[in-house]
Each structure stands twice: as C-alpha cells, then as structure tokens.
Amino acid sequence: xxxxxxxxxxxxxxxxxxxxxxxxxxxxxxxxxxxxxxxxxxxxxxxxxxxxxxxxxxxxxxxxxxxxxxxxxxxxxxxxxxxxxxxxxxxxxxxxxxxxxxxxxxxxxxxxxxxxxxxxxxxxxxxxxxxxxxxxxxxxxxxxxxxxxxxxxxxxxxxxxxxxxxxxxxxxxxxxxxxxxxxxxxxxxxxxxxxxxxxxxxxxxxxxxxxxxxxxxxxxxxxxxxxxxxxxxxxxxxxxxxxxxxxxxxxxxxxxxxxxxxxxxxxxxxxxxxxxxxxxxxxxxxxxxxxxxxxxxxxxxxxxxxxxxxxxxxxxxxxxxxxxxxxxxxxxxxxxxxxxxxxxxxxxxxxxxxxxxxxxxxxxxxxxxxxxxxxxxxxxxxxxxxxxxxxxxxxxxxxxxxxxxxxxxxxxxxxxxxxxxxxxxxxxxxxxxxxxxxxxxxxxxxxxxxxxxxxxxxxxxxxxxxxxxxxxxxxxxxxxxxxxxxxxxxxxxxxxxxxxxxxxxxxxxxxxxxxxxxxxxxxxxxxxxxxxxxxxxxxxxxxxxxxxxxxxxxxxxxxxxxxxxxxxxxxxxxxxxxxxxxxxxxxxxxxxxxxxxxxxxxxxxxxxxxxxxxxxxxxxxxxxx
Amino acid sequence: xxxxxxxxxxxxxxxxxxxxxxxxxxxxxxxxxxxxxxxxxxxxxxxxxxxxxxxxxxxxxxxxxxxxxxxxxxxxxxxxxxxxxxxxxxxxxxxxxxxxxxxxxxxxxxxxxxxxxxxxxxxxxxxxxxxxxxxxxxxxxxxxxxxxxxxxxxxxxxxxxxxxxxxxx
Numbered sequence: 001x002x003x004x005x006x007x008x009x010x011x012x013x014x015x016x017x018x019x020x021x022x023x024x025x026x027x028x029x030x031x032x033x034x035x036x037x038x039x040x041x042x043x044x045x046x047x048x049x050x051x052x053x054x055x056x057x058x059x060x061x062x063x064x065x066x067x068x069x070x071x072x073x074x075x076x077x078x079x080x081x082x083x084x085x086x087x088x089x090x091x092x093x094x095x096x097x098x099x100x101x102x103x104x105x106x107x108x109x110x111x112x113x114x115x116x117x118x119x120x121x122x123x124x125x126x127x128x129x130x131x132x133x134x135x136x137x138x139x140x141x142x143x144x145x146x147x148x149x150x151x152x153x154x155x156x157x158x159x160x161x162x163x164x165x166x167x168x169x170x171x172x173x174x175x176x177x178x179x180x181x182x183x184x185x186x187x188x189x190x191x192x193x194x195x196x197x198x199x200x201x202x203x204x205x206x207x208x209x210x211x212x213x214x215x216x217x218x219x220x221x222x223x224x225x226x227x228x229x230x231x232x233x234x235x236x237x238x239x240x241x242x243x244x245x246x247x248x249x250x251x252x253x254x255x256x257x258x259x260x261x262x263x264x265x266x267x268x269x270x271x272x273x274x275x276x277x278x279x280x281x282x283x284x285x286x287x288x289x290x291x292x293x294x295x296x297x298x299x300x301x302x303x304x305x306x307x308x309x310x311x312x313x314x315x316x317x318x319x320x321x322x323x324x325x326x327x328x329x330x331x332x333x334x335x336x337x338x339x340x341x342x343x344x345x346x347x348x349x350x351x352x353x354x355x356x357x358x359x360x361x362x363x364x365x366x367x368x369x370x371x372x373x374x375x376x377x378x379x380x381x382x383x384x385x386x387x388x389x390x391x392x393x394x395x396x397x398x399x400x401x402x403x404x405x406x407x408x409x410x411x412x413x414x415x416x417x418x419x420x421x422x423x424x425x426x427x428x429x430x431x432x433x434x435x436x437x438x439x440x441x442x443x444x445x446x447x448x449x450x451x452x453x454x455x456x457x458x459x460x461x462x463x464x465x466x467x468x469x470x471x472x473x474x475x476x477x478x479x480x481x482x483x484x485x486x487x488x489x490x491x492x493x494x495x496x497x498x499x500x501x502x503x504x505x506x507x508x509x510x511x512x513x514x515x516x517x518x519x520x521x522x523x524x525x526x527x528x529x530x531x532x533x534x535x536x537x538x539x540x541x542x543x544x545x546x547x548x549x550x551x552x553x554x555x556x557x558x559x560x561x562x563x564x565x566x567x568x569x570x571x572x573x574x575x576x577x578x579x580x581x582x583x584x585x586x587x588x589x590x591x592x593x594x595x596x597x598x599x600x601x602x603x604x605x606x607x608x609x610x611x612x613x614x615x616x617x618x619x620x621x622x623x624x625x
Numbered sequence: 626x627x628x629x630x631x632x633x634x635x636x637x638x639x640x641x642x643x644x645x646x647x648x649x650x651x652x653x654x655x656x657x658x659x660x661x662x663x664x665x666x667x668x669x670x671x672x673x674x675x676x677x678x679x680x681x682x683x684x685x686x687x688x689x690x691x692x693x694x695x696x697x698x699x700x701x702x703x704x705x706x707x708x709x710x711x712x713x714x715x716x717x718x719x720x721x722x723x724x725x726x727x728x729x730x731x732x733x734x735x736x737x738x739x740x741x742x743x744x745x746x747x748x749x750x751x752x753x754x755x756x757x758x759x760x761x762x763x764x765x766x767x768x769x770x771x772x773x774x775x776x777x778x779x780x781x782x783x784x785x786x787x788x789x790x791x792x793x794x
Contacts, residue, residue, distance in 0.1 A: 008786060011735045012755035018658055019668040025676035026654065030647050033683050037643050448780060610780050 094146045096356025098200070099207045110208045113181055116172050123175040125163075125184045136195050143199045150196035154183070168194045170201070210355050214348065222290050227344040235345040236362045241299040241313050242342035243361075252317075256308055257324040275327050282332045286340075293333035303488060313338055316487065363511075380424050381509025381539060389420075392623065395431060399423045403623060404471040406439050410548035419470060421621075422541060424507050430480050430622045434499065434507075438546040438581045438616030440466070441555035444588065444596045448612040452489025453498075453586040456596075456611070462496040462619055470619075480622040487587055496619050498586040501597055508539040535576040542599065544618055546581040555616045557581045583616035635692040638683075646686070650679050653696070657703055659756045663740055663748035664707040674710055678703040696757060701767050704749070742789040747782040754779055 018026075113122070128136065142148035155169035163169055163184040175182035183198065218228040230238075255268040271279060285291040297311040303321070306312050311334045312321040320335055327335075352358040383398025390399040401423060405416040421433035444458050445451045453459055467476060481495045487502060504510070535543075546555035558577040567573060588596035588611065598615045631652065637645030650657075657678065661671035681702050689698050736756075740748050753764045761775045768775070 008739070008783070009755050011739055012659070012752065018654060019672070021668050022654075022658055022672040022675055025672040026650075026679060029676045029679035029683075030643075032680060033643050033646070037641070610783070613783075 094356075095143060095149070095203065098149065099204065099356065102204065102207075106204075107208050107211070110204055111212065113170070113172060114205060114209065116181060122170070122181040122183055125182060126187070128185075129189065132190050132195070135190075135192070136198070139192060139195050140199050143196060143203065148192070148196060150193055150200050152193070152197065154197045154201045157184070168197050207355060210351050213351055217344075221287060223287055223340070224344075226292075227341060228348075230341065230345070230348075234341075235348055237299075238338070238341040239345040239349055240362060241315055242318050242338075243346055252319045253322055254303070254314075254317075254319045255322045255324060256306055271322075272326065275332065278327075278329065279332050279336070282329055283336055286333060286336050291333065293330055293337050295330075295334070297334040297338045311335055311338075380422070380507045390423075392431070393625070395423045395426075397423050397426055400436060401431075401433065403433065403621075404475050406470045406547075407549045408437070408439070408547035410552050416470075424620070426625075430624050432620065432622050434620050435618045436541075436544065438544050438550050438555055438583050438618055439470075440550050440617040441546070441553045441614045442584075442617055443614050444584055444611040446612060448610060451596075451611055452588050453484075453486050453596075454489045454492045456586075456588065458584065458617075459492065459494065459497070459586075462498075462617070463494055466617075466619065467496055478624045480624055482622060484586075489588070496621055498584055498618065499620055501585055501587040504542070504585065504599065508542045510538065529572055532572050532574055532576075535574070543577070543580045544583060544616070545579045546616055550581070550616060554614055555581050581616040583618040631695065632692045635686075635689070635695045639686045639689060639692070641686075643683075646683055649695070650682065653699060656696075656757050657699070659736065659752050660700060660703055660749065661707055662737070663752040664704065665710060670707075670710050670714070674703060674706045677706045681706070697759070697763060697767055700753065700757060700759075704767070739786060739789075743782050743785055747778050747785070750775055750778045751782045751786075 139148060155167055157163060157169050157171040157174075159171070159173065161171070163171070166186055168186075168190070169184045170181060171184065172181050174180075174184075183201075185194075214228055218225045253269050253271060257268075282291070297313050297320070300306055300312045300314050300321070302316050303314055303319075306314065306321040309323045311327075311331050313319075314321055320338075322331075349358065349361055353361060379397045383396075388399055390396065390401055392401045392403055395401050399422075400420050402418040402420055404419045406419050408417040408419075419439065420436040422436055423431050424434045425432035442458055442461060445456045447457075467479075471479065476495070479495045481493055484492045484494045484497050486492060487500055499507070546557050551557060558574065558580045560578065563574050563578055582598050585597045585599065596611050631649070634645045634649040634652070638649050654675075657675050658671060661674045662668070665671050665674060678699065682699050685702075689695060740752070743751060749768070750764060753759045753767065754761070759767070761779065765775045
C-alpha cells in the first residue's frame with residue numbers, strides 16, 4: 001500500500017533530538033544575544049545614573065503587548081476574583097464594550113503613550129517575580145474570556161511626580177533614556193487588581209493601534225484613502241466575491257478560449273509576458289497617478305456563468321476570468337482595482353472583528369444559500385437517524401438499499417457481494433444512490449495532466465468496466481443515463497458518476513461558508529485539531545470505509561498507526577477516523593492544473609489532489625423507480 | 626504552539642524581549658534544522674546556517690511587518706543563508722559534487738531517509754510543504770517560483786516517495 005499524505009506528513013513531522021553541533025551553535029547565538037541585551041541594559045543604567053534619575057534599582061524588564069484577543073464568544077460571570085455585587089455589574093460588559101466606552105480624550109492619551117514610548121513599549125520599574133508573571137498570564141486569559149476585569153485603572157503620574165510606592169502607576173518618559181514609558185510597581189507582590197489594570201492598559205493600547213490602522217492606511221496614499229471610503233456593504237461585497245470560496249486556492253487567472261477553460265499547461269492560469277509588463281505599468285498609474293478603471297470587473301457565481309468577454313471574478317473559485325484576447329489597459333486596471341479592494345476589505349473586516357465591531361467575517365446571505373439548496377434536495381442531511389435497509393421499490397431518502405453486486409469481501413471464490421447504497425435523493429421517477437462504502441481504488445486520470453470530469457479516465461471506467469461488472473443487463477437498464485451538471489468542463493450524460501463538491505455540501509448539510517472544508521492550513525496543528533473536531537460535527541455518512549477488496553486493490557484507510565502517531569506527536573485524537581478512506585469527487589478544476597478534489601479520511605475536502613494519484617471510488621447512480 | 630501563541634511571542638521578540646525570542650526560535654528549531662538539512666549536506670553547515678539565522682532574526686526582527694509571517698520570513702532568511710554557505714563552500718567542493726545526504730548521520734530518522742530518496746531540487750519543497758505546513762502558494766512566494774512549478778515538483782517528489790515505499794514494501 002502506498003503511503004498517504006497523512007503518513008508522509010507524519011514522517012516529516014517526527015521530532016528528533018537535534019544534533020549536538022546544532023544545539024551548541026544555537027546556544028552560542030543565544031549567548032551572543034544575551035550579552036548584547038546585558039550590555040545595552042548596563043549602558044542604560046549608567047546613563048540613568050549619570051542623569052541622576054531617581055529610579056528604583058533592580059533589573060528593568062521590557063514588557064510589550066500581547067496578541068490581539070480573539071472575539072469572545074461568551075460571557076462568564078466570575079466572582080471569585082473580586083466577589084461582591086459591584087463586580088457583577090462590571091462583568092455585564094464584555095471587554096469590547098469596555099473598549100468602546102473609552103472617550104476620545106482617553107484614546108488620544110493612549111496614542112500619546114504609544115508615540116512617546118515607540119514600538120508599543122513600556123517598562124516595569126522592577127522585574128515581575130515568576131509567580132507574578134504566572135498570575136499575570138492567567139489573569140490575561142481571564143480578561144480575554146470576560147471573566148475578570150479591573151475595578152479601577154492604572155494611575156498616571158505627571159512628569160516629575162513622585163511615585164507613592166503603592167498601586168501601579170504609569171509615568172510617560174520616565175523609563176530608559178527618558179523616552180520609554182514606565183509603569184511603577186510596588187515592591188510587594190502585586191494584587192490581582194493591579195495585574196488586571198496592567199492587562200487592561202495593554203488591551204486598550206492594542207485597541208487604539210487597530211483603530212488607527214485605518215487612519216494610517218488612508219494617509220499612506222490617495223488610492224488607499226479611496227479604499228477607506230468604501231461602505232461596509234461594499235467591503236462585504238468585495239470580500240465575499242474573493243474570499244468566500246472554500247476551494248483552497250484563490251486569486252488566480254482563468255483564460256477562456258472559444259468557451260474552453262485553458263489549463264495551466266496551456267498558460268491559461270497566468271497573464272502573458274506582455275500583459276505582465278503592462279500590468280506593472282498600470283499598477284504604477286493606479287498607485288501613483290490615481291488612474292482608475294472606467295467600470296468594474298463583474299462578479300459571477302460559477303465558472304460557466306462567464307460570458308467570454310471582459311473581466312469577471314468568480315465567487316466559486318475566486319479566480320479572475322479572462323477573455324482569449326490580449327487584455328486592454330482598462331481590463332488590467334479592473335483586475336488591479338478589484339484585487340486592491342478585495343484585500344483591503346479582508347484587512348478591514350479582520351480589524352473590525354478584532355476590535356469587536358463585528359462578531360465574525362461575513363458569509364453569503366441566506367437568499368443565495370437558498371438558491372443553492374434548490375440545486376438538489378437537502379432532505380438527506382435531515383435523515384441522520386438510524387439508517388434502515390429498505391427495499392429499493394419502497395425506499396425513502398436516507399434509507400440503505402441494495403442494488404447490483406461487486407467484489408467486496410476480498411474473497412473472489414465466494415462471488416461478489418451486494419452493493420449497499422444510501423438513498424440520497426428521489427424524484428418522481430428515480431432514486432439517486434451513493435455507495436455506502438469505497439468500492440475500488442483508481443486514479444482520476446492515468447496521466448498527470450489537466451483534465452475535467454468529462455474527459456477523465458475515471459468517468460470512462462465507471463461507465464464502462466464498472467457498470468458492466470457491478471450490474472446485470474436488467475439492472476443496467478434501470479440505471480438512468482441522464483445529464484450530470486458539472487461545475488467545470490461542461491455537462492455530461494452519465495449512468496455512473498461521482499458527487500461534486502457542491503453536491504456533497506448540499507446532501508450532507510454542510511454550509512461551505514461556515515465550515516472550511518479544505519485541509520491543511522499554514523498552521524498544521526490548528527488545522528489537524530479542526531479536522532479532529534469535524535469528525536464529530538459532520539454527518540457520519542460522509543465518512544466511508546473501503547471494502548476489504550478495495551483495500552487489497554490499494555485503497556488507503558486511516559490506520560491505527562496513524563491514530564497513535566497523531567496522539568503521540570500532536571496530542572490529537574483521530575480514533576474516530578480509524579478505518580476511513582479517501583474518495584474522489586468529480587470536481588476537477590482544469591484551469592488550476594492537473595488536480596481534482598477528494599474527501600479525505602477525516603471527512604474534509606482536500607482541494608487539489610493530483611489526478612494520477614489513486615483514491616477511493618464511491619459511485620453515484622440514478623435508478624428508475 | 627498555536628498561531629496566536631506564536632504571534633504573541635513574535636510581538637514580544639520584536640520588542641527586544643530575548644526570552645520570548647528564544648522561546649520563539651526554540652519552537653521553530655526542528656523545522657529550521659530540517660529545512661537546513663534539505664539544502665545542506667551536513668550537520669555542521671546546517672548548524673552554522675541556523676546560528677546565523679537566529680542572529681539575523683534577532684537583529685532584523687523589527688523589520689518584520691506582519692507578525693503572522695514570521696515563519697515564512699525566518700524560513701526565507703535561513704534558505705538564503707544556506708545558499709550563501711553553498712556558494713562559500715564552492716571554493717572547496719563544487720555544489721553538484723556535494724555528497725548525497727547520508728541516511729544514517731547522527732540518527733536513523735525516517736524523514737532523513739525520505740529526504741535521501743528525493744531529487745536534490747525537490748527536498749526543500751517537500752520539507753516546506755510537509756514540515757512547515759506551507760501551502761504551495763506560500764512556498765512559491767518564498768522560493769520565487771510559480772505555484773504551478775511548486776506543485777509539479779511536489780507531484781514528482783510524491784511519486785518518488787511512493788515508488789520508494791512500494792519498492793521497500
């Protein structure tokens with residue numbers, strides 16, 4: 001059996017003791033850094049002493065801002081920290097409300113602190129003890145989850161004002177070299193209230209920074225200023241057109257020649273050399289001379305909506321669709337303008353989410369989801385109860401039925417076994433059936449090349465050899481050869497086919513806007529964790545196990561060794577994926593190269609599997625009633 | 626370490642907090658080592674490249690604009706340094722003559738075995754993809770290649786690995 005992507009990833013993620021020479025050189029580098037810092041601190045102390053500053057002795061420690069907190073999803077009243085009814089009132093507000101309550105004067109003061117301190121810095125008059133550091137971190141977490149807030153706030157000392165020795169107090173410019181801001185701390189152990197005041201001060205600084213981001217961006221250039229004038233509705237529009245795809249890739253090109261999508265091998269996924277040169281010229285014109293396009297790129301829902309002329313942005317795959325002809329300056333400007341607006345919108349939305357102005361990123365409005373629902377029945381996803389084996393002549397959506405036979409138990413001598421299917425959908429005339437298990441293991445296409453479902457070897461095999469092997473002549477005559485609507489490469493007329501990305505979302509009740517179905521983000525661990533969670537959240541019928549015979553033929557399944565490895569290396573429990581296999585969809589996006597999508601063992605869509613890789617086959621048929 | 630924790634360390638490191646910086650680099654050490662070894666043929670050179678990278682990251686951290694790009698940024702510094710070391714070594718050993726990665730140097734780690742199976746030019750891409758978890762587009766940006774070229778190389782590398790494991794079985 002070949003090794004899966006999971007397996008290769010595991011091999012490369014294996015931790016090992018670093019060679020001695022690497023550890024030694026690392027420590028040498030760290031020592032150098034420590035020496036530098038120490039020398040710097042000594043210089044600072046000497047300067048301070050020579051200036052006769054009345055600072056407390058002891059090692060100064062630099063304290064900087066933490067990351068911007070994520071949006072808090074809930075509010076938990078925690079009276080343990082403070083106790084009393086006054087606290088309960090305070091806790092009615094979440095931390096964002098506390099930020100929003102800030103008056104402009106306070107924001108200006110904080111901005112003044114930032115300008116004075118530079119680099120988001122402040123110093124503490126003494127180093128925190130290990131215990132205090134630990135408590136600070138814990139209280140920061142509580143603050144972020146709205147469990148604990150300070151009653152009061154950091155005191156402020158004016159320049160030259162002496163610190164009383166009690167409470168925490170900020171003095172601008174009292175730190176190193178008279179530029180850094182200094183927070184005076186009492187010599188005794190800090191109280192929770194004092195630590196929380198420091199935490200809130202940091203949070204407020206971060207808030208002010210984000211609020212000023214937009215202002216600073218607007219001031220950076222005229223074109224940037226124009227973007228900041230977009231309304232929230234416009235920002236949503238550009239964002240959704242470009243970033244609502246869950247196909248894994250975005251911001252590509254797709255050139256359409258005579259109605260045919262040109263793949264990467266034909267150069268359809270990029271601009272020509274001369275267009276690239278002119279793109280750069282237009283970018284300069286746009287950024288430096290304020291040249292904007294006369295009109296905008298249009299937004300289309302699906303690739304087949306592209307009319308073949310002008311520039312269109314497709315929501316389905318977030319590609320720019322281009323005409324066959326050399327792009328005009330106007331068209332290049334449309335691309336530049338749309339791209340700038342889309343990326344700006346994403347940034348603004350992120351800032352808004354971080355600032356608590358929005359709860360979450362926008363998703364497609366319900367109306368459009370409803371339109372998508374009409375493409376096929378949603379009922380299957382509502383039948384997650386017990387699945388019963390029914391007679392095909394009297395079946396209901398969600399039932400399991402038997403139809404046709406295929407070698408499954410790995411013992412050819414005892415003949416083939418009946419195939420079990422889920423009833424995915426029904427019309428007046430027929431049932432739509434999806435194989436319960438992965439029946440075989442095949443490449444989408446034998447040759448690694450750009451290919452659509454219509455031209456794939458797999459389609460040929462399913463409607464040829466598989467059809468003949470699995471169904472008797474009588475059964476074959478009951479299978480409808482009807483139109484299959486494809487997202488790419490034109491519609492086909494098939495007896496046997498595979499589900500498309502969109503159909504999977506529809507039948508299994510997945511909102512592609514809400515669930516990121518693509519595997520492997522930049523943060524592998526977070527992505528793996530999410531996959532493990534989705535094993536619980538997604539319809540269990542989405543996961544399929546290969547038959548014994550399919551395993552013999554090379555189908556991969558999530559093995560105990562992988563479960564153990566993930567538990568050992570990542571502390572993530574994938575035991576629910578045990579035995580699951582990966583299976584092809586028919587969604588091959590030719591303009592993006594030789595790739596098609598597949599559902600992997602943990603139920604997620606792996607966008608862009610190489611077409612010549614073998615994956616499991618879960619056929620779909622329509623059977624006359 | 627989550628992306629959030631990583632970014633928190635980056636912010637502190639940028640503000641010249643040596644302890645945060647070291648914690649940050651320690652969290653990347655396995656990855657940096659594997660990347661260095663996917664380009665360089667021995668641990669000594671890899672150790673030098675990592676040492677220089679640590680110091681460069683410390684010195685230049687304030688130049689990092691987006692905290693979320695720390696991984697890509699430090700990876701790029703490391704890769705550049707590795708190629709510089711190869712260039713420096715050219716006086717002694719011509720790059721094409723560098724010995725293949727010895728499978729059992731220091732350890733019998735499976736990933737080293739897998740690296741040795743691959744063509745030299747594909748090792749780095751595989752490491753960036755599988756170890757660092759970069760997407761092909763990010764790898765393309767780091768290496769200054771097209772996304773298509775990265776995918777093609779990755780495809781070839783996976784084929785090599787598959788073939789190797791098939792034969793091994």
